[in-house]
Amino acid sequence: MSADQLTARMHAIWANLPGWGQLAAVNHTSIGKRFMVTGAVFFVIGGVLAMLLRTQLALPMQTIIDADAYNQLFTMHGTVMMFLFAIPILEGLALYMIPKLIGARDLVFPRISSLGYYSYLFGGIILMSSLFLGVAPDSGWFMYTPLSSAEFSPGPGSDFWLLGITFVEISAMAAGVELTVSILKSRAPGMTLTKMPIFCWYILAMALMIVFGFPPLILASILLELERAVGMPFFAVAGGGDPILWQHLFWLFGHPEVYIIFLPAAAVISTVIPVFAGRPIIGYRWLVLAIILTAFISFGLWVHHMFTVGIPQLAQAFFSIASMMVAIPTAIQVFVWVATLWHGRVTYNLPMLWVFGFLMVFVCGGLTGVMLALVPFNWQVHDTHFVVAHLHYVLIGGMLYPLIAGIYYWLPHFSGRMPSLRMGLWGFWLTFIGMNATFLLMHLTGLLGMPRRIFTYSGDMGWSWLNLLSSVGGFVMAFGLGLVILDIILHFRFGEKAKPNPWQADTLEWATGTPPTPYNFASIPDIDTRHPLWEKPELMTSIPAGEHRLATIEHGRREILGTSAITGKLQAIYHLPTNSYLPLLAALSLAVVCIGLLIRVYPMALVGLLVAAFFLFRWSWENGSHPAMAPPTPDEDPSLPLHSRTTDGPGRWGMIVTLMADGALYLALIFGWLYLWTVSPEWQMPGESLLSVPVLLVSGVLVTVATLLFHRLTAALNQGQAHGLQMKLWLVTFVGFVHLALLITALVQAPLAITESAHDAVLFFVVIYLLFHSLLVTVVTALQALRVKYGYVSARYPYEPNVVRPLWSYTLGIYWCSVATFIFLPMVWGA
Amino acid sequence: MTRSHWMVHLVGGLTLWCLWFVLLYGGLGIMCSVASPPLAAGQWTWINGVLLILTLAFTVLLVTLARWCWYRQETEPSELQVYVRLSSALYGMSAFAVLAVGLPVGVLPPCA
Amino acid sequence: MLKRLANSLVVASSLFLTACSGPMSTLDPAGPSARMVSGLWWGMFVVGTLVLVGVVWLWWHAMQRDGQSTADEQLQEKQNRWVIWGGIALPTAAITVLLAFGIPAGHRMLPWPAGNVMEVHVEARQWYWQVHYPEHDIELLNEIYIPVNTPIDFHLTSQDVIHSFWVPRLGGKLDMIPGRTNVLRLEADAPGTYQGQCAEFCGRAHAFMKFEVIALSAEDFAAWQQEHEEEPKDER
């Protein structure tokens, strides 16, 4: 087949559907772009809100905006900027870039990308609608209880926040899981972990941090929503709860989140600098070390947001020192960058200008960060405008500047055209000057005692001139950013056409075409260097010419290569799903659930949930050798099998990573339990177990039996023995259902006063959590039995039971762990 | 030695650091809620003692692991040496992090 | 000439000091805690500025120079040197110094037992402060009278949402949390009125949730106390 024919066939298989069919797109390039464009729109909205805030604060005792409106505005500004702009736009960049950097044609779970996007979009729209209805959340972006609880925020504002943000978080979790698995399992053959572009290390760390960092917030949001809607007193002192638990759970997420935002931004910096210094980065391994250090240590800092709640000073000191210690990996990175520039020859242009701006602003923010970590100093400036200044230095310097640098750098990749230098320069300088005018002075405003989140102040405090200058600076900055956005929009029409690989970069994304083809690589080369395009420039032509692997397309499947996690050895072909409306439909039904919960029409929420479950199960049905996925074809090569013909594949890894996230949520729950037990002022532990212990034990034995049976049947299947498979699966399903029934009995019989006692409320929540997992795994097993009947699972297709297997182990694990910590431990300890 | 084994070591040091951190902070909270010594007792209380022992034990453990990895370098195939060296460095840094963060145990009273 | 220089220095520094003063300025301390913190700030400010200027200068210089001449064999060693000195030694040293000052400062701010400590209870509500002197059975609203040069232990709690008690010129803030009581030790050096304001966002009137601490000399305080103790209860 000639190269042209190959290209045409590839297009036919990989392109999105035309017209409305775009809604069914699952391709990572499309989804990544959608994330970024949507994120930019939310940035503009968040920016407009910021300008309103600055207008109100410009002069003392102004009444342009009243307290109620101001509170909604700053809450929404913070929420929009963090949850709807910073995280999603960087996720979008990662989704767009990762397959192109590792030599893959798409991410391993394309439909999940699409589900993530729609969840983000709908969640964002639901949240924004509250602003237009005038009932936006108004307790600040970290929603401290009891201010955000039903008693002090009776309106729907907090519900919008809790439900909308949880919905949006589905997209973060989706991105976390699929980026992790894609980076580990679908790199070009030969690309070992240490041959990956450094960008991928950053994103791998970010993705894993999402996996472990977001669940505490998801848990906290669910608990708070339950408290508001049902009255379960998790955070209310009177019932034995504790408002400080919310702060712990929020910041357990909130601090890692800051690094979830910073790591991809640093990834851009580490990618752009070597290209414009004309030499490989100096200290790749130091960067890897710094990335791993950051990813871990940032989970040990969260209490530095809570230094004023009255925790013992010794405990504060632990967090203080840990917080200062993240300065070390950050400094390692800064000096790696300096060294690279030092030993290279720099080409000046727009991306480098933003990189330089990043350095100045970010280092300044980092230094004030170290100051804030010093406990006695923190007691003075916490919750003042000093903190507002600090957080904007790190967020704007450490996230927005690198993002803009990256956008300028990859513009030719997105559009095939070059940015314009003149307008870009104006944009940069106005932004840079405006940003420093706004926020540099604000440090002093804070030191002079201005608390944050006040809608006005009196003129005799000495804050007036500072605020006026900050407001002027804010408008200059807004103008600069407006120019940048305009420049980017205009360049799509007026930009000069880009040459292939216009910056002479070293990484593979520039071999996917400018703009890229939907399949990225017509053939997939073996990669054994960190700088493929510098060392083998011929790849630019040999890849599209189909001279490498996977250049056959007659089978009509979307295929990528599956490789081993560390060494990048070729293992299998991963076949990917094609365009599908199922993610859209599932997200729409989830939106119905969300709205139902918001307006408290619970039947509507229930119907939405059932419909969503239907679409999700339908989605899982169209897998493996199902005709819509990868029906058997005569030309399959047994030496390089399709993954659904093997016992391992991306789905299994995805399951495991998802369970890690689930486990993080469960750990957060146990933390909450132990926390309330030991610290909460009015906690009451009943003398004996409220759930029937014998029933729990029998139910536990049954789930153990079911898990063992499932493991045995999978092991046998992997040996090629599929005899009686369907019967065995039905048996497991049956045992699972009996286990479920017993657990439900135990719950129904228990005299739980869930609205009076935090203890009972937590216990109830745990049982529901267990029930959810047991139900899920049992239904999935039943579906497996059906799939055996249809021939999608058999000795030839042993893959899917291997995917389900970890879910059974997890269900078993949490069951006994819960019985031990929530039932036995209090019995033993209390006695 | 298998390959995935070295992945475990790559995150092992900091995972131990996290574990230690949880024990330190959680242990302090629990011990203070069980029996809180008066502020006047200063920093030389039994609680500080327990935390100090915990800290030193983890430091020793991490230093040992760092050394162990360091001496394994030559025996591993060349394509894995990167990970061995990184793991060793990470164990070392975790040991440093344990010691540094544990330092105030000798300075501050536990429960105020 | 020297005199002129000295004069302008005086003018400059007084200008500077007015810029730093203000009814709620942490840089205009009037008590031991606040003074320690403002000292910490000026130290950190100087060191921080030096680091910032140094790093930016290095970076700028690195961008200007053409360093491609370095041979690859030397690079490994050079890279380690950059990272070990700049990336590890520099922050470690800075942190050590910072903690050497910071931890003892925090240590001194603890409510240590002492002879002449006075106890004042403050309860916050949306959006006012109820002050109670347990030893004298005095109740006040939004104002707190204290004697100078006497360590005061403020026992802080809240009846509704979380608030935060903050008198910037005297010292750091501490949250007021329903269900718990936190103790904050403050002390005023000189008689005067010190403004306080709620520092934790607490709803609609958060911006106006203010109070005053009035520090009196020992005699004045005793007189004030007497006057108040004599006042019949139900008049308030």
Ligand code: HEM
């Ligand atoms: C366009 C320039 C921006 C301006 C002029 C601006 C202005 C402000 C102001 C005045 C506040 C304080 C409100 C108060 O405490 O009373 C604030 C808070 C905040 N901003 Fe911005 N901001 C800008 C951009 C950003 C960006 C890019 C981000 C994040 C990526 C961000 C994140 C936040 C957060 C998280 C808060 C805290 C909100 C809260 O207290 O709940 N801002 N901003």
Ligand SMILES: [Cu+2]
């Ligand atoms: Cu933080």
Ligand SMILES: [Cu+2]
């Ligand atoms: Cu307040």
